[in-house]
Amino acid sequence: MTGSRPKPDYARRRADPPFPAAVRLLGRTIPLAVERRTPHRERRLILSAVTGAVAKLEAEHRAGLLSRADIECLASLKWFVFGRGRSGQHRGAFIFGVADVKLTRDPDYWSAALVHDGMHARLQAKARAYRDETRPCNVQIDYMRRTGAQPYAIEAVERFRDSRSRQRKRTGEDY
Numbered sequence: 001m002t003g004s005r006p007k008p009d010y011a012r013r014r015a016d017p018p019f020p021a022a023v024r025l026l027g028r029t030i031p032l033a034v035e036r037r038t039p040h041r042e043r044r045l046i047l048s049a050v051t052g053a054v055a056k057l058e059a060e061h062r063a064g065l066l067s068r069a070d071i072e073c074l075a076s077l078k079w080f081v082f083g084r085g086r087s088g089q090h091r092g093a094f095i096f097g098v099a100d101v102k103l104t105r106d107p108d109y110w111s112a113a114l115v116h117d118g119m120h121a122r123l124q125a126k127a128r129a130y131r132d133e134t135r136p137c138n139v140q141i142d143y144m145r146r147t148g149a150q151p152y153a154i155e156a157v158e159r160f161r162d163s164r165s166r167q168r169k170r171t172g173e174d175y
Contacts, residue, residue, distance in 0.1 A: 019047055023054050026061055026074055033093075034082040042098045046082045049101045053110035060111075060147055070143050073118030076125060089117035092125065108149055112157075116140035137161035 022029045032050070034043060057074065060066050066074075078092035087097040094117050096110075104110075119136040137157055144154050 019043060023050060023080070025054050025057060025077075026066075026071060028075070030077065031079045032082065033079060035084055038082055038084060038098070042084075042101075043082055045101050045105065046096045046098060049096055049105045049107075049110050050080055052105060052107035053114055056107040056111045057114065065147055067142070067146065069119075069139055070115050073115050073122055073139060076118045076121035077114060078121075087113060087117075089120045089124075092121045094118075094121075108144075108147075108153065111147075112140050112144050112149065112153075115143045116157075133161055 019034070020032060022031045024030070032047075038046075057066070061071075076092060077089070077094045079094075081093050081095045083095040083097045085097045085099055086095075087100040088095050094114060116136045116139065119139045123135065137160060141154055141157050141161075144157065
């Protein structure tokens, strides 16, 4: 048979209208991709988390609240994926997992998660150990303190950073 093979149903593609194909973050265009089988309602939930986090980060950047490390971490994220499982980062793509988005669409949470996973992407791009949570958590905690996050949220990240069993559990989960 000649010609190109059809893409499998689970392949990722750009977000369909009425969803935007990309968002602007710190002067860069970040493409959005979505799994084909993701229902419309779930896409809308994820899009609200994406746009809320991006708007918060843009406002903080204009106010001079983002550090050089924050900006470098965010620059390491090359695209955003609407996923069906848990959130995470893989090769510069931040996956907004619907399981996590259903728990919270709080822009404070998602902007801090982007900084955290941006550090993972930055380390991964430099061929360094990116599974270790110490540096990403430290950058995230620093960002959260500077931008006025709630103390309980900062304490939760500190507990995660200091608990190897929680880290092992999280890295073993499906994205």
